[in-house]
Amino acid sequence: MRITIRQIREMKHKGEKITMLTSYDYATAKIIDGVGIPLILVGDSLGMVVLGYESTIPVTIEEMLHHTKAVVRGTKNALVIGDMPFMTYHISVEETLRNTSRFIQEAGAQAIKLEGGITIAEKVRRIVQCGIPVMGHIGLTPQSVHQLSGYRVQGRSPDAAAKLLRDAQALEDAGAFAVVLETVPAPLAALITHKLSIPTIGIGAGIGCDGQVQVINDILGSFADFIPKHTKQYVKLTDIIRKAVIDYFNEVKNGAFPTEKQSSTMDEDILAKLKK
Numbered sequence: 132m133r134i135t136i137r138q139i140r141e142m143k144h145k146g147e148k149i150t151m152l153t154s155y156d157y158a159t160a161k162i163i164d165g166v167g168i169p170l171i172l173v174g175d176s177l178g179m180v181v182l183g184y185e186s187t188i189p190v191t192i193e194e195m196l197h198h199t200k201a202v203v204r205g206t207k208n209a210l211v212i213g214d215m216p217f218m219t220y221h222i223s224v225e226e227t228l229r230n231t232s233r234f235i236q237e238a239g240a241q242a243i244k245l246e247g248g249i250t251i252a253e254k255v256r257r258i259v260q261c262g263i264p265v266m267g268h269i270g271l272t273p274q275s276v277h278q279l280s281g282y283r284v285q286g287r288s289p290d291a292a293a294k295l296l297r298d299a300q301a302l303e304d305a306g307a308f309a310v311v312l313e314t315v316p317a318p319l320a321a322l323i324t325h326k327l328s329i330p331t332i333g334i335g336a337g338i339g340c341d342g343q344v345q346v347i348n349d350i351l352g353s354f355a356d357f358i359p360k361h362t363k364q365y366v367k368l369t370d371i372i373r374k375a376v377i378d379y380f381n382e383v384k385n386g387a388f389p390t391e392k393q394s395s396t397m398d399e400d401i402l403a404k405l406k407k
């Protein structure tokens with residue numbers, strides 16, 4: 132039985148920290164699910180850490196659905212959240228609902244996430260009315276990187292902080308079951324967490340949030356192009372992978388791989404006949 136949004140909400144009220152990780156493929160999702168992480172986000176960070184785009188903006192809905200399906204196949208317990216890519220929830224309510232439903236009906240996700248506060252609250256309300264759980268995402272919203280003039284801390288000025296508070300409240304009022312706070316000052320994130328009755332999930336938002344989310348490639352050290360300040364590398368997979376690839380390269384070159392252990396034998400008589 133998968134985790135439900137009711138259980139996620141209850142975790143906040145019991146003071147139990149909520150963990151969330153991104154995943155983009157079957158094998159990784161299976162490991163995360165097996166550990167008992169309750170929330171798996173198929174983030175549009177896919178575009179940067181898996182597909183090699185410069186930002187999340189080029190990611191298409193077809194790419195997101197493809198990877199969401201793989202993650203759903205690898206999980207039994209976690210709530211899988213599909214991330215709505217750039218401009219798939221802005222043009223009209225009708226188009227938003229159509230795109231949202233694809234994550235649930237075609238890809239098998241249990242919830243969706245989208246970026247924005249007051250400006251998309253009405254869309255959130257309509258999606259929730261259709262029976263689809265919505266996770267909000269405010270603060271540094273990477274799909275607006277050009278409008279924000281880069282990946283910078285949000286909510287530092289009095290006006291910007293007050294606006295973030297209003298955005299968070301608007302998402303709760305619209306029926307979102309949780310909200311991601313990305314790259315906002317820790318005291319502001321703690322205040323928003325205190326004011327909301329739905330859980331906040333922080334990334335670069337300090338310890339005062341109800342939960343934390345990280346990009347799996349960041350905590351595994353498997354994405355070397357850019358290491359965000361808010362991450363902690365629990366292992367440096369790039370070094371481990373590089374060493375394994377070098378060892379393989381050398382062993383093929385010098386004939387040390389494959390050995391008998393990796394090879395199959397066959398009947399000597401059949402071989403002898405073939406040689407005649």
Ligand code: KIV
Binds near residue numbers: 153172173176177268
């Ligand atoms: O796309 C993503 O991975 C995200 C998380 C960083 C919250 O939106």
